[in-house]
Amino acid sequence: MNLIEQAKDLGFLAVGFSRPHTPLFYEPFRAWIAAGKHGDMSWMANHQELRENPAGLHKGCRTIISLAFPYSPEKPLTSDGFSVSRYADPRETDYHDRLRKKGKILAGVIGQEYPGTRSRVCVDSAPLLERSFACGSGIGFIGKNNMLIIPGHGSYLFLMEILTTALICFPDVESVKSLCGECTRCLDACPTGALEAPYRVNASKCLSYLTIEKKDGIHRETGRKMGRCFFGCDICQEACPHNRGKESAVVTLPAKDAILNMQAEDFDEAFGKTALARAGLEKIKGNIAALMGNQTNHAKLATDPHRQTQTRTEKI
Numbered sequence: 001m002n003l004i005e006q007a008k009d010l011g012f013l014a015v016g017f018s019r020p021h022t023p024l025f026y027e028p029f030r031a032w033i034a035a036g037k038h039g040d041m042s043w044m045a046n047h048q049e050l051r052e053n054p055a056g057l058h059k060g061c062r063t064i065i066s067l068a069f070p071y072s073p074e075k076p077l078t079s080d081g082f083s084v085s086r087y088a089d090p091r092e093t094d095y096h097d098r099l100r101k102k103g104k105i106l107a108g109v110i111g112q113e114y115p116g117t118r119s120r121v122c123v124d125s126a127p128l129l130e131r132s133f134a135c136g137s138g139i140g141f142i143g144k145n146n147m148l149i150i151p152g153h154g155s156y157l158f159l160m161e162i163l164t165t166a167l168i169c170f171p172d173v174e175s176v177k178s179l180c181g182e183c184t185r186c187l188d189a190c191p192t193g194a195l196e197a198p199y200r201v202n203a204s205k206c207l208s209y210l211t212i213e214k215k216d217g218i219h220r221e222t223g224r225k226m227g228r229c230f231f232g233c234d235i236c237q238e239a240c241p242h243n244r245g246k247e248s249a250v251v252t253l254p255a256k257d258a259i260l261n262m263q264a265e266d267f268d269e270a271f272g273k274t275a276l277a278r279a280g281l282e283k284i285k286g287n288i289a290a291l292m293g294n295q296t297n298h299a300k301l302a303t304d305p306h307r308q309t310q311t312r313t314e315k316i
C-alpha cells in the first residue's frame with residue numbers, strides 16, 4: 001500500500017503536500033502575536049524563527065505532509081445535559097496519542113518507499129502553523145472562524161503533519177476556494193466577541209482558552225456566556241453551515257454533581273487518558289462552578305497537581 005492508501009486505511013480524510021517554506025499565513029500570525037492576542041500562552045511567541053522556517057524542525061526536511069483526521073460530530077453530554085467540546089470525546093484516548101501512533105505507521109511507509117530517509121510526526125506539538133500548511137497543501141480552506149474546513153466534511157477534524165527528508169514529488173497544489181462568501185454566522189454566534197473580525201481570534205476572550213488553557217479561574221461574567229459547556233467551545237463550528245446536519249449528542253459523561261464530587265483518583269481513572277486531562281479536575285470543577293454562576297477557587301487551581309497545562313511546551 002502506498003502512503004495515501006495507507007493514510008485512508010488508517011481513517012485520515014485528506015492528505016496534502018507542501019515544501020518546508022514560510023507558511024502561507026506567517027505574517028498574520030506575527031501580527032497576532034505582536035498584538036498580544038495569544039493571552040497567557042507565552043509559548044506561542046517562542047521559536048518564531050522555526051514557525052517562519054519549519055525546515056529547522058527536522059534537519060534535512062524536504063516535504064511536509066498535512067493530514068486531516070475526523071472526530072465524532074456527536075456532542076458529549078452529561079446525564080443532566082451539560083457538555084464538553086466534541087474534540088474531547090471522553091470515549092477516546094487523547095488525540096495526540098492516537099494520531100501519533102497512526103503517524104508513526106505512515107512514517108514507516110515513507111521509510112520503505114524512500115529508504116534512508118527520516119520522518120518526524122507532529123500533532124499540535126511543535127511550533128508549526130498547522131492550519132496554514134493544511135490550507136497551503138490544498139486539503140481545505142480556512143473559514144472566518146479560523147477553522148480548517150474540508151468541503152463536504154466540515155471542520156470537525158484534527159490536523160497532523162509528517163516532516164520528512166524524503167523528496168516526495170507531487171503535482172502543483174490547487175488551493176481550495178473559500179466557501180465563506182458573505183456569511184458571518186460564526187462571528188455573530190461567538191458569545192464572547194473572541195472572533196473580533198474574520199480570521200482574527202482573540203484567544204484571551206475565547207472560551208476554549210478560558211476553560212482549558214488559562215491558569216486562573218473564570219469570572220462570573222464570562223461564566224454566563226458559557227451556556228452548558230464546561231470544557232472547550234464548539235459554538236463557532238456549530239454555527240457553520242459546513243457542519244450542518246451534525247448536531248447530534250450522546251450521553252458519555254456522569255452527571256455534573258458526580259464530576260464536582262470526584263476525587264483526583266476517580267478523575268484519573270475515568271478521564272486520565274482523555275483530552276479532558278489537559279485541563280485537570282480542579283480546572284473543570286472551576287469551569288462548572290463558573291457556568292453555574294459561582295466564582296472559581298483560584299488558589300486551589302494554581303496548585304492542582306493533575307493539571308497539565310501549566311507547563312505546556314512545544315518540542316523543537
Ligand code: B12
Nearest residue numbers: 025028085124130131132146147148158159199208232233
Ligand atoms: C493556540 C491554539 C489554540 C488557541 C488559539 C486559537 C487560534 N485560533 O489561534 C485556543 C486555545 C483558543 C484554541 C482553540 C481551539 N482549537 Co486550537 N490550536 C492552537 C494551536 C496550538 C496553534 C494555533 C495558532 O498558531 N494560532 C495562531 C493563529 C493566528 O493562527 P491560526 O489559528 O493558524 O490561524 C491562521 C488563520 O487565521 C490565517 N489567516 C489570517 N488571516 C487570514 C486571512 C485569510 C483570508 C485567510 C484565508 C486566513 C487567514 O492565518 C493564521 C496563521 O496561520 C493549533 C495547533 C498548531 N500548532 O497549529 C491548535 C488547533 C488550531 N486547534 C484546534 C482545535 C480543534 C481547536 C478548537 C476547535 C478546540 C475546541 N473545540 O475548544 C478551538 C477553536 C477556536 C477557534 N475558532 O480557532 C485544531 C484545529 C483543526 C481545524 N479544523 O482547524 C488545531 C490545528 C490542533 C490540531 N492539531 O488539530 N486553539
Ligand code: SF4
Nearest residue numbers: 190206207233235236
Ligand atoms: S471557540 Fe467559542 S469563544 Fe472561541 S471563537 Fe469560537 S465561538 Fe468564540
Ligand code: SF4
Nearest residue numbers: 143144180183186240
Ligand atoms: S460560519 Fe460562515 S463565515 Fe464562518 S466559517 Fe462557516 S461559512 Fe465561513
